[in-house]
Amino acid sequence: MGALNRLTMAEAIDGLARKEFTAVELTEAHIKATEALRPFNAYITETPEVALAMAKASDERRAKGGAGPMEGIPIAVKDLFCTKDVQTTAASHILGGFKPPYESTVTSNLWRDGAVMLGKVNLDEFAMGSANITSHHGDVVSPWSPGEPGNWSRRIVPGGSSGGSAATVAARAALGATGTDTGGSIRQPAGFTGIVGVKPTYGRCSRWGIVAFASSLDQAGPMARTVKDTAIMLRSMCGFDPKDSTSVDMPVPDFAAALTGDIRGLRVGIPKEYRVDGMPAEIEALWQKGVEWLKAAGAVPVDISLPHTKYALPAYYIVAPAEASSNLARYDGVRFGLRVEGGNLKELYENTRGAGFGKEVRRRILIGTYVLSAGYYDAYYLQAQKVRTRIKWDFDQAFQLCDVILTPTAPSTAFGIGEKMDDPIQMYLNDVFTVPVNLAGLPGMSVPAGVGADGLPLGLQLIGRPFDEETMLKVGAVLEQAAGFKTEPPFVA
């Protein structure tokens, strides 16, 4: 038997069931891997004691015959999910010292099903970013960076905002990790690090207890090394929650059971608008390969049009900051987190928020405040919400012609820390293929499909019909099998 942290989640579940090893042994292997990963700054808070106690309890449950679907599986939690009595920072200075007195619904569901928490992983501040370089707790370095840990010749970004989740899973230091995706924050880092990331349909996962960024766009989802592993984890994360008014009261399917490998006759939409100017030829070629792979498996490629694609990013950069400016109004130095005193209450607010928010978050709050302010609301916010309707209509029409849509995940491979930083718009363009999915509330996923000329991973994105994650995942598993992506990053714990 090899190192336990090299197993997939599905293999680990089998091994635990066959009593080849215990949850404590599996967890100890991952705690060791987490320590080896430290130079990459993937964690904000490691919780080895919590992990071992949960693993021990898991072994006891199993001994009594009560094993849940993720029994004994160590995972990392994005530090945007509130975890009871464990510091939750959203990677922001303004939440410094915050220990939630409650547990988010998604993490509660995971613990209910037997999962074990290794700790809280790094992210972009308030999940705002595409490179994990806006965290108050420092940049996350991708395990794909060349050179020795801590002495890299180039520090590659893991993508963002779920960069710590992606780095941890790619480095084999966790069997899976939770992510959240507002404009691509699960799929883009999954693509950049050669792992699988799934954003389910809006409403599938409860948002209760997840630090809010843009409430009409935020969705939690799993990140793991195989499609099957994400399917297993997604099932545990989903479910109706009366505490989230947008949570959908629908049965949760056994997503892993949908991975039959049979995609014969399924129609795969290829949107012509996703051929953007300046996209590297290798991404175009990989996309074409993806079409061929699915065709070889019996699927039928169909040309489709999503005419408003180019307006998705500008609409997103009104809607998301507007919702963020409202959501982040709660950080006032009075009830939790940082407080910077002032001569009166207004100064206390201004000083606290001036010191507590980083530059990217401040920029977005200011944009949001502006587009919602008197005299500008109709011109910006209302127009953006109308464009959003048109984007949704585009998808509705496309899904009359096809069952799933195939696109690249991102218009480039991962870049180096310090590159692309002078111009916020350049950074935003990373999410050009992922943002439309959030605006329309659809499920999307990234599957590792190849390696670029620079040796870094490339992902392909699948987009499904609302609440039809099963078809999307089934096609994803076929794509994964055909691509046969086996390349490991230079650093593996």
Added chain:
Amino acid sequence: MSLDKATVARIAHLARIKVPEEELDHLAGELSQILSFVEQLNEVDTGNVPPMTSVAAQKLRRRKDEVTDGGIQDAVLKNGPETAEGFYVVPKVVE
């Protein structure tokens, strides 16, 4: 659309974020750049298009108006930077 320094200062005040005077110019440039980027939305014909209010076609659920939680004053106040006698403490607001 281009924002000047005074407008940025006004927005920052509305957002209750203290922005140092020397950062206003740079910030005005960045925000103007973002606003010019989003202005392409005006090209889209949205004449008879309703604004999106919800991605999922579902009505907001209702529940009975009854107390389902509470009695957790200590937990609520636990993270407060300054509390006293069951309250959050702020600088004096009434003269």
